[in-house]
Amino acid sequence: MPALADDSWRRLALGLTLLALILAALPQVARASDTPFVETGDAQDAFYCEERRLGYWFYCNKPQPRDDDKQQAETPAPSAVEQLDAVTAELRELKARAIIDPTPSNVTAYIRFQRRQLDQAALFSDVWQRAIWQDPELDYTLQRPVSSLGKRQWQDNRKAEREAVMRALSQRYGLFYFFAQSCAACEVMSPIVRSVTTTWGITVRAISTDGGPSRHFPNYTVETNQRSRMGLEPKVTPAVVLWDAAKGQAIPIGYGVMSADELQDRIYLLTTKEAGHDY
Numbered sequence: 652m653p654a655l656a657d658d659s660w661r662r663l664a665l666g667l668t669l670l671a672l673i674l675a676a677l678p679q680v681a682r683a684s685d686t687p688f689v690e691t692g693d694a695q696d697a698f699y700c701e702e703r704r705l706g707y708w709f710y711c712n713k714p715q716p717r718d719d720d721k722q723q724a725e726t727p728a729p730s731a732v733e734q735l736d737a738v739t740a741e742l743r744e745l746k747a748r749a750i751i752d753p754t755p756s757n758v759t760a761y762i763r764f765q766r767r768q769l770d771q772a773a774l775f776s777d778v779w780q781r782a783i784w785q786d787p788e789l790d791y792t793l794q795r796p797v798s799s800l801g802k803r804q805w806q807d808n809r810k811a812e813r814e815a816v817m818r819a820l821s822q823r824y825g826l827f828y829f830f831a832q833s834c835a836a837c838e839v840m841s842p843i844v845r846s847v848t849t850t851w852g853i854t855v856r857a858i859s860t861d862g863g864p865s866r867h868f869p870n871y872t873v874e875t876n877q878r879s880r881m882g883l884e885p886k887v888t889p890a891v892v893l894w895d896a897a898k899g900q901a902i903p904i905g906y907g908v909m910s911a912d913e914l915q916d917r918i919y920l921l922t923t924k925e926a927g928h929d930y
């Protein structure tokens with residue numbers, strides 16, 4: 652009997668101890684209720700929290716995120732432009748630091764960072780080239796080849812097209828050539844104009860701006876304000892102007908000395924190609 656009584660007392664003492672621990676924890680639970688909570692919308696939470704009303708023991712209410720958590724979640728990731736600007740800024744800072752204070756560690760840090768950026772640039776260049784190879788719309792060399800073989804073929808096709816245009820030019824266009832007897836550049840340009848117009852049968856009207864003759868154009872006329880009426884620069888000679896008889900419009904070809912090939916190329920471009928359609 653005494654042993655049994657002692658065992659009962661021990662059980663009673665243990666029960667009182669557990670009760671004291673539970674009562675001590677209650678204020679902490681009460682204080683936790685001061686924290687704002689948000690209701691969950693889960694069906695299982697509704698069963699335990701609304702129908703059974705089991706309260707905090709089943710996590711019916713969850714604490715709201717703190718302000719710093721919200722701010723961290725709302726901070727957007729830096730854009731690609733911002734990342735590139737940061738790389739540039741860091742590269743400049745490392746370079747300046749290496750120059751101002753050229754210690755081995757500073758110089759090494761700059762070289763290592765620069766090397767990483769060079770590797771990134773090399774990767775970009777490689778992907779760029781591969782993209783061009785695989786998409787003909789991006790390949791500019793298809794319009795203006797850079798290889799020796801491709802360039803030769805392009806020039807041959809261009810020359811054939813230009814000659815076709817020049818052969819039909821006289822049906823619609825004539826040419827005004829303004830020169831001066833006292834102009835040294837005109838002595839160089841006059842035989843070139845004569846050669847091109849004779850080759851393609853283009854009618855040329857030579858106009859002397861100072862009244863002096865030209866041995867290449869004996870049937871010249873003296874200017875009577877033609878350049879001003881065409882909207883040309885009146886003081887520059889020699890000047891070559893194409894006249895469009897269909898539109899009654901003057902097309903300035905150029906001023907000064909030009910080679911025969913350049914003169915023909917300008918006439919070809921200005922009569923057949925719109926701006927931006929030839930590169």
